[in-house]
Amino acid sequence: MFAPAYLDWNASTPVDPAVREAMLPWLDASFGNASSRHEYGRRARAAIDAARAQVAAAVNAHPTEVIFTSGGSEANNLFLKGAAAMMKPGLVAVSAIEHPCVREPARQLRRLGWVMREVAVDVHGCIDADDWKSTLEARPSLVSVMLANNETGVLQDIGALATQAKAGGAYIHTDAVQALGKIVVDFRALGVNALTLSAHKIGGPLGAGALIVDKRVELAPLVAGGGQERGLRSGTENVAAIVGFGAACEAAVARMSKEQRRLADLRDSLDAVLVAAGATLFSTAPARLPNTCFFGFDGIDGETLVGKLDRAGFACASGSACSSANPEPSHTLLAMGVAPDTARTAVRVSLGRDTTAKQVTEFGGALIRIVDELKNLAAMAA
Numbered sequence: 001m002f003a004p005a006y007l008d009w010n011a012s013t014p015v016d017p018a019v020r021e022a023m024l025p026w027l028d029a030s031f032g033n034a035s036s037r038h039e040y041g042r043r044a045r046a047a048i049d050a051a052r053a054q055v056a057a058a059v060n061a062h063p064t065e066v067i068f069t070s071g072g073s074e075a076n077n078l079f080l081k082g083a084a085a086m087m088k089p090g091l092v093a094v095s096a097i098e099h100p101c102v103r104e105p106a107r108q109l110r111r112l113g114w115v116m117r118e119v120a121v122d123v124h125g126c127i128d129a130d131d132w133k134s135t136l137e138a139r140p141s142l143v144s145v146m147l148a149n150n151e152t153g154v155l156q157d158i159g160a161l162a163t164q165a166k167a168g169g170a171y172i173h174t175d176a177v178q179a180l181g182k183i184v185v186d187f188r189a190l191g192v193n194a195l196t197l198s199a200h201k202i203g204g205p206l207g208a209g210a211l212i213v214d215k216r217v218e219l220a221p222l223v224a225g226g227g228q229e230r231g232l233r234s235g236t237e238n239v240a241a242i243v244g245f246g247a248a249c250e251a252a253v254a255r256m257s258k259e260q261r262r263l264a265d266l267r268d269s270l271d272a273v274l275v276a277a278g279a280t281l282f283s284t285a286p287a288r289l290p291n292t293c294f295f296g297f298d299g300i301d302g303e304t305l306v307g308k309l310d311r312a313g314f315a316c317a318s319g320s321a322c323s324s325a326n327p328e329p330s331h332t333l334l335a336m337g338v339a340p341d342t343a344r345t346a347v348r349v350s351l352g353r354d355t356t357a358k359q360v361t362e363f364g365g366a367l368i369r370i371v372d373e374l375k376n377l378a379a380m381a382a
């Protein structure tokens with residue numbers, strides 16, 4: 001079967017072979033409900049405990065701080081709605097470039113009497129210092145700022161933001177879904193109260209993730225029932241997915257330092273080709289993920305370009321793949337002050353562990369050819 005070159009690693013990743021190996025027994029003879037008292041249940045419980053230790057080790061947290069969820073979206077909802085449920089309604093502040101699974105639950109809190117504020121970013125996509133200052137002056141109870149943006153790859157200085165937010169009495173959370181496995185993610189060093197992870201972005205299975213949370217933060221569960229996950233996430237645990245998540249964390253962190261340089265070199269070589277071809281680069285902040293290229297060509301619709309690239313054998317994303325059902329231009333680019341027409345040209349290429357130099361070179365060649373074709377068509381139509 002023809003397999004297009006996969007250049008969309010920020011959307012999802014293929015399961016790592018070591019992860020698949022670790023998961024297989026749990027889809028086969030080693031089944032069981034981890035709450036059962038018999039041998040099958042005890043083995044499942046031990047496997048979950050081992051995975052919890054692996055996830056905790058990957059982010060320098062304590063295993064008791066790991067709450068397994070169905071993924072990043074649920075973990076983000078659990079923090080925002082769960083913490084809000086235990087407080088008097090107040091101000092919830094999230095950055096203007098958050099993933100919808102942070103912005104939407106924050107918006108929903110309005111129904112419960114909360115005020116929601118979006119913290120502005122500057123032209124590079126970094127938190128705007130003045131707006132941050134005035135946000136903190138308004139005394140938020142809950143703050144959420146992502147560690148790495150899924151579209152631009154831009155990193156925020158979460159350590160500094162956490163110190164300032166906590167000094168004002170807020171709980172601060174960071175969505176580290178796109179950061180894990182690409183840069184060091186250290187729960188203690190970041191100093192946040194809670195942090196979100198997702199397995200399928202790091203070579204693990206779909207449908208597993210975690211909220212890493214300081215036990216002093218009181219949370220109400222989104223799913224009540226049998227009391228699994230310290231009562232914060234009821235439901236019979238998905239043992240295979242949790243085991244796969246643990247194995248993926250270990251593998252991703254082990255290969256990270258070698259991969260960082262290799263991916264950054266590939267990314268830089270692609271950036272150079274793009275600039276030479278006349279593209280606008282949207283992600284140029286000095287602190288950014290090593291694997292993400294976000295760009296556009298004047299007058300060329302991003303969706304159209306991505307469709308043509310797909311037919312030419314290259315899978316990449318327009319705007320944010322996580323919300324590609326939404327035809328609106330990228331909210332991240334709009335927040336950075338990019339004009340809507342320019343934002344509509346956006347294409348994201350994200351690289352990963354199987355990406356080769358050959359793929360990147362061939363992608364560059366195909367892109368230039370397709371852009372020329374589209375420009376010629378536009379000139380003929382004019």
Ligand SMILES: Cc1ncc(COP(=O)(O)O)c(C=O)c1O
Nearest residue numbers: 071072073099150177178198322
């Ligand atoms: C930054 C960010 N947060 C959260 C999510 C959602 O994670 P999940 O797909 O595990 O629900 C994604 C990706 O979809 C993401 O890129």
